[in-house]
Amino acid sequence: MTRAQMLILGVITLGLILVPVLAANNFTIKLFSRLLIFALAASSLNLVLGYGGMVSFGHAAYFGVGGYVVGILTVSGIASPFITWTLAVLLCALLAALIGAISLRTRGVYFIMITLAFAQMLFFVFVSLRQYGGADGLPIRPPDPLRDGRTLYYIILVTLGICLFLLWRIKESRFGRAVQAIKENESRMMALGYPVFRYQLVCFIIGGALAGLAGVLNANLNAFISPNALAWSQSGQFMMMVILGGVGRFWGGALGAVVFILLETWLGSLTIHWQLGVGAALLIIVLFAPGGLVGLVSSANAWLIKRRAAA
Amino acid sequence: MSALLDIQGLFKRFGGLVATNDCALDVRAGELHALIGPNGAGKTTLIGQIAGVIKPDSGRIRLDGVNITYLPPHRRVRMGLARTYQITNVFKKYSVLDNLALGVQARDGHSFRFWRPVRAERHLWDQAAEIAERVGLGVRQDVLAGALAHGEQRQLEVGLALTSRPRLLLLDEPLAGMGADEAGRMVDLIRRLRADLTILLVEHDMDAVFQLADRISVLVYGRIIASGAPEAIRANPDVQTAYLGDEVRA
């Protein structure tokens, strides 16, 4: 990272730490909590999709299952976050291992569709679980400390920080480089002696586990979980966030999530036809900014540097 | 001399087309064995089966006495097999050094390491630089592979195969598409490599083949029709009619 980037990161971090202090009301804190949670979820998909090149259209499955593990355990009387969170993340990792092992047999669009298929199956499973709310969803009563919006916000912030740091290290590690190179040229990686399948699977599992963690936070924040959390439209939304921010760019997931949610919230407050604006924004991004927002920022930056050099 | 690579009764069909037809071939340790044959004879298909990316329908492939017919590609690499591609297949968006470091990393223990930045692993980069030097790309280390000249990309192609420190190197038309200068450099490179490697060389350039090869096998319609010393192959009437034809008679 350059000095300037460190500075920007520092300022943003400081700002995020101060949010609960400066926030006028709970609504703002909740909005920021949401931003951070979706930043984590989108970043986890960016690992799978952006770095690993695996276009998973079922990423919401882990997001939802993570939430349901917390929900079901809590209503069954096991509320300790240490137990519920750990179990949720482990279960999501296991689920990702299972889904990934089968889906990675296929490529391209077939991969997109088979990951979607698994997510849809889980969606309908939760719809049918009448004792856990079925299609209406399940209200959760989070344990005491987590019910305070500010405490939860800080927990979410720290979790996101840790996960992003983890992802940052992974990106530059041997594993991260191998996974990115597989995306670039799979056959050559095979010829170099890499067990390609194993790398992709592990990447898929890490992504699933982190999405599960985001789902856990989300369920706690809303004190509620419903099958909508793992609907295909939610998976699609995660994908939109990543593409919007910049596929395979480190901050792409986080930035995409933040911009997407803010855009949605802002347009939603202006007009009931806000989806028109979101749709147009997506279209414009694709047609005119193929690298996503991060790509846009870095090319603007490059342009500035060039101009300054010329001057 | 014992056979390092030994292929028996290999078959591969693509629909109605028999690309490998009861193919038998042995490559002895230490030799440079050339595989020649007309376009579409099934040379690349055979290389693919040896490397493990194409599954044969039947038959057996042994490396140093071990049956590798059904091993996945990465296991074969670990046993000392490496290949290059007929159509250049490198990481175009990566620098020469990054390309080679990926290869070195693959051999250097496993890569399920999630924490330490690769940049800090000096020995990976040292070895990558060494290989760049060896294939004549020492001064081009930091250039993106996609920006290299065609001949240089072919050199990188060979360099990538060398990163796994193979015992047996499969070269699929390393001279393809090269000008005279580039080809000369590549022939020199291959000559240097053969000092400590066994090589199976697929090549259409007959001058290069007859300069380099200890033995030659001729593949026609998926079947080896002749195998032997260069002079014997040149004199073989079957080979002349099937393949060398005009070139030799002229």
Next chain:
Amino acid sequence: MTPTLIVAQILNGVQLGLMLFLLAAGLTLIFGIMDMINLAHGSLYMIGAYLTATVTSATGSFFLGVGAAIIGTALIGMALEMSVLRQLYKRDHLSQVLATFGIILIVNEIVRMIWGAQPVLLNAPEVLSGPVEIVPGFRYPAFRLFLIGVGIAVALLLFFIVNRTRVGMWVRAGASNREMAQAMGVRIKLLFTLIFGLGAALCAVAGALLGPILSVQVGMGESILILAFVVIVIGGIGSIKGALIGALLVGIVDTAGRALLPLILRDLLGRDAATNIGGALASVLIYLLMALVLFWKPEGLFPARS
């Protein structure tokens, strides 16, 4: 479970399957030839249904409505292709997904602005409203029978076009070999636009015919779009034959599962639980089917390219 119930369910399945085929055929051609994931295909289906409803209520004739919808939707489809979608052919699948998702949102809002958020009414034509007695003692809704008839007719027409005409020859060449399609040069642009028009027209037929059975509302395109994707993935992308077989499989499995699973489970679980779990299980079935097909044949049943 009586035999007539089973037959009726299978007929329902075939009818849904044929309608899915109308959507899947265009989708698979566009996908196979232009390598383009077009999520907005479902929007065309929705537009077709709305146009039918409007023209039908204005003129009083359902058939006039269908005709107008076919022409209108085809024109809209071609306009969409020429203005936006054309620029996406060379882009990766992700960009295509994002851009066409954007189009879905836009079209949904425009429809909502024009027709409102409430479902609009579209009734089956008077002549086809009653049941008919197919064999003595077995009655089946005339309109659904009509759907099956139209579905078969369109399928035959499509096979004729693809297999017997010059345009069809281009289409087949394009689907099995993209370089060949590119080698056709200038004509390709026109061909692509025509294929889009054709796909859109088929969407309109499906939208018009399913409108009276399902409901005509914003969002109707998305749920059926996913089914259509399941169909083409099961059938193998780019294959019309695959789309037909996939569509029938999905239609029958889905319909039969929905109707029969709760009945089968009733003895085991009791009525309430059976309805509930059976319904969900039935929804799972087609995805299970797709996962199984892809497990054995990772490129679908009839891959157009090998």
